[in-house]
Amino acid sequence: MNALVALCHFCELHGPRTLFCTEAVHPPSPSPAQPGSAIPGDRDREGDREGEGLTMRANSSATQRADMCEGCRSLPASHPGFVSVDSETGIRYLSHQHPRQPQLFSVVRQACVRSLSCEVCPGREGPIFFGDEQHGFVFSHTFFIKDSLARGFQRWYSIVVVAMDRIYLINSWPFLLRHLRLTIQSLQNTALKVFDSEQCVCPQRAVRMNSAFSPAVFPHQRSGNAARSLTSLTQHQNLWASLHSSFSWLLKACGSRLTEKLLEGAPTEDTLVLIERQTEQEEEMSGWDGAEGGGSNSQSSQSENAQAKDFQFDDGRQEDLIGPKFKSLRHLRQVLGTTDFRQLTWHVLMGNQVIWRGADPGLIQSAFNVLKALLPVGCVRAVPYSPQYEEAYRCNFLGLSPDVPIPAHVSSSEFSVLVDVLNVERGCVIPVSDDDLLSLYQFNISSANTQPTDKGPTLLNKIEVALSNENLSVEVVSLCLLCLKEEWMNKVKVLFKFSKVDGRGKEDTQKVLALLGATGPGEEDNVRLLKFWMTGLSKLYKSHLMTAVRGGERTLSQ
């Protein structure tokens, strides 16, 4: 808990004194300062530390030392204090006679004086809450300790818990009271035993009654032995160390008395798929390591893992690519022109194989990076640049060097699209701006597809609206795209559940499609998109539905 605990004593000679103080020091953390503004009170604290604060502390302890007796002291000045570290949280609990943090000195002093000489508690023993914004808030519990040599055979103490969070402190009242009572009773019982044994040896009441009373001598006579330390009153040699432990525990237990369980949203499908891929990769790598025992292999796997950890798309970052490249979907659209772009993205969204053939792997890679953003992560299988053709089941993005022939069954298939990147002949290499890709390349798009690509899917229509609106920044378009993808992923989930898990008939499925807003214009494309995207669901999600469903059906059939 963000609080401190102090044991205070009303010394018959010196008035209210702080005896022992346990503070919780939290691990430092950068604070979210407003740019341009200093941390509140920063300068003040600086002053405290270097000037006034320290001198004040030094002064006060000096004056107090001159003016202190056994009864107002716990640890001698030379004692380094106690510390306990909560290794889990890094919180350190420090105990000294006075708080170490200068700004808390007066806070504790104030709490001590108020608890022992200002606030009134019926019967003088019991809990009080008091305080204000200026001096902090205090839960105080006053109590007596038996002392055969003290006036009235008892001395007056208090334990104060000081915090700035008023409500938290008040909320903790029952807890603090319960445990401080234990502490106090334990001290009282121990002192009572000492008291009883002392009284057996030398009954003070008799001594006092028999001694002649002289007003002049009285204060001096008493001051000699009256101010006994709490250690002596309890005959507990390790009292301060024990109190340190008790107080530290109290602060920790009070702070963790209540814990919150706060839920956040389930990870998105993209996150899950990335995690799964990383896991698979790691497993593969460890498999290879076992087989070959190669050092170089494990190194490369580590670097790959590091990449995957950042959840970059598996291969090649945009920044790493040298030379001309596509920067965004909008850029790609500008370069290809709206018709070709539409055709290309339609194929991407339908899950057809997208083949780019050209001499510049960097450019092709950048095109894939931009296009991949259209799909859920789970739907992307890319072979960025290959010396030979790869089948569609292996990859839906395929980069090829210019001379690689496309097999006939592929070039005649309506399920593939080919983009040939041709270098525009130039006399010499003039540094051209990357934007001007058209001055460098020519893009030829060809596909055997005979279906119209201008009707659907709905998702593509919406993306095109966003892309064509130049008022929208690239970031807004990205977020738009993310929204659309999440929206359609949620439809995919429903369709998966409905058709694959529950195995509903066609009629029912049609109803659900209507419900999902997938029917109407472009329906055919929407359905194709949904079916393709289903393949991109995470394994975790799919198997969760498969297992959860059994439970669900059971309850339904009951």
Place this chain on the structure above:
Amino acid sequence: MPFDLENLLIDKVRTHFLGEPDECTHACMHTHSLCSVTSGILLRMKIKSLKKTTARWFIPEDALRNSWASAEFDLAQIRLIVYQDCERRGRQVLFDSKAIHKLDASEPTADETKNPPNRSGACHIGGQASEKDKPPTYQYTRPASDVNMLGEMMFGSVSMSYKGSTLKIHHIRSPPQLMVSKVFSTRFGSSTSGSTNTLQDSFESMSQTFPSHTSSIGVCRVPSAPLLCLARSASFFAAHSNPVDMPSRGHSEDGDSGIARSASLSSLLATPLPSPGSSFSSGCASSYQRRWLRSQATSLQHGPMPRWSTEEMFNLSDESCSSNPAMVRRKKIAISIIISLPEREEENHNFQEFFFSHFPLFESHMNKLKTAIERAMIVCRRIAESSQRVQVYLCRVMEALGEFRMTVWNLYMAPRISEPVWLSMISQSTERNLLCQRFLKEMSLLMEHGAKSQFLSALLTAVLTHHLAWVPTVMPSSLPPIKPACQKPASQTVDLLAKSHPYNPLWAQLGDLYGALGSPVRVCRTVVVGRRRELVQRVLYVLSYFIRCSDLQEHVQPQGQMNNPANPCTSQTTDPTSESERTNEKTDPLKPSLSVFETSEKALNSDLGDAIPGTFVDQNDETLLTDRKSTNPSPSMESTTVRPECTEMGQECFGEDSDSVGGGLEHILANQSPLLHRVQFHIGSPREAENDGQASGLTGAGYGRGLDRKLHQRILSDIRRNESSDSALGDSDDDETSQQELYMSTEQNPFELPLPNYQVESRASVNHFGCSLLGGYCPQYMPDFALHGISSDLRLKQCLMADLEHTVLHPALDEPVAEALCIVADTDRLSVQVVTSQRRVCEGGRMGRDVMVSNLIHTLITSVLQLYAYNIATDFCVMHLEDRLQEVYFKSRSLAEYLRGQTRVHVKELGLALGIESSDIPLLAAVASTHSPYVAQILL
């Protein structure tokens, strides 16, 4: 009334026996909540038999949990004393409810407090008084004998020089009572004492505008024969003491710096910092940030930092009164509420637990009482005739006290939703399927009921717009799932924060329930009005899924544990056999540890030599002591420390186990600290990856400071990144190093002792706001509940505006609030309105404005319920609902991003480009304000 209910219940039970499965559910649910209200034995037996046959609909639970009180709470248990401490005249009792008796012709000596309301009926004190033709006449007798003592306790034996209001709580042993008192400095005259800072000024001026509600409550007429003059009766208190300046030392007394600090900090609180805007990497950011700021604002390490509204005065300003300001500055007024505690130990315990955990609410009502007393004093001064003056005064204060008593009684006794859907789903994951089934069933019935008027859509639009705590629960987690993949994980960042920088979880929960997550901070409540109990309860039940908050768990010491670490003298008082558990006490303690101390022995004082070696250091700790110069937390401690908070963390998620699925991942991820896998999304514009260099050294088990710091750096750097491009000042190295020094503070090498082991039992906390502020069908309107139902809006209409204004002036949330709102859903008229503290006048004498149905919400509900109608597993339907809510969140992000660069908003463009319809804008803007505070400024 109870009789009717019984009949109703029995009817319901009959329908069940006729064998209507659907009806039976309702009867069940219905009787369920009813039996807590009526508590008839016969009834409960019937319900028992019902339970057996309908087991699959029934969620086993403690049916009677929805009230705290195990016995009647007597209104006379609450006593009010108003005391004045005047420099010249000493202390005077200005009011003591114990010394006041009501004189009434029809009911001689009928003190209304003698008629406590029964549980099924409302507590109608204020109403009774004003309904009658004759105003009550009060007799003021000699104050009780304890007032002197109580006065001492309120003011203290020494007057404080502190000028603001102070709060004290005392526990009086016999008779057992709790006393809560607030002492105010008085203010006469109309001029406000100036303050240098503008924020403070605004609070000041706000606190001067009086809520206007007092006028709506019946005005007491002046009776003819007063019995005793108040002024005289109060004058026999002569206890007098001079104000004494507290012996405080120096810097914190410095007024100027104090104000400067408070200003900057309160502005920090009032306008939350921008949270991650472009990155999706910290799903919990807004929850986290709110809590982190709280822990910083209430940190002891920063020393005292007055936060806000410290200058709360007792206002007696009135033009007719002219007095010497220099003199009256010294006058203080104490308002004290004394609550007699129940005699039975268990009841006493229950009440105290409730009282202290709900203290902010009690305090808020005390402030309301104070305002009423202020007004009573001002009003009565205008009356020339002294006996009349006293009667007016007494009458008004008694009325205010009646209100207070009633509110407290209602707060303690009102029925609660016995099983709020959201909290139940969090806490009882095994019952998830049943909960989902029941929830969807109720929701679809509700949808049918109000289909024409889109009642449910309107209501959910309003609720989701204002009770914003659902937003963090759908923000996608960036952390790999620990258990069942598709379920909601518990926030680990917040969990870690709570451990390293504790804040008050109750405060966080209260803010959640009131939806105080946006910027500027708004608080909201929802009241469902309707004569058909069943219908209202259905609405409440459904809403308890959407009005969300964190679940609280309590970790307590097991009863009867021998070695309580709070006991410092265990070694001497308890059985030595149990000692081995603690670290101390060896038979020959000096031998093993001497070597450790040899080197430093000379430096040690003799006292210390006695205190330390051996007893507290056994062999295990030797390493600690030798290592103590390196201040790193020792890993060897880890094994001995019990970490109760960890047991639940992340493990219990939002659904049933699916080991086959989760197992693999769990295994793999267990080896790495989950925080190291922060997901970064790169759509269209990849960003440079952050390095994770330091990460490699940390493993899941070894987290501690390192991880904690890393966590902060990550999240805060996320936050900073979005603040502005020139955030060069972002890294506050200086501050960090100073904190570092303090934290390390190694110059003296203190003796390291292990933290005591402690065993704790974890249990669901009972006394938290999630349980208490989701009310059931209440007999009367309640100003505190985040959600409750009532049969008639009569009292609501009377009180609501004043309550909302009061909430802004004295928020129970303990932080400044910009606006207070109330959603009023009328199930009879099928209307949903939002009433706000900001707009007083509404067209046509209506309370608030009708809610515009968000198309997004309407389609969301429709499709969820349609799936349910297609007989898809309810568990899946609820998951789909969450997915759709997540879509709303994503949309709010694109709206925020769109607004980032804009000065004007083109609604048409929003529709075309982002697919955001105008009906969705209020909802999306509110959601966006939780993660992108600048949105509110642009849209205003």
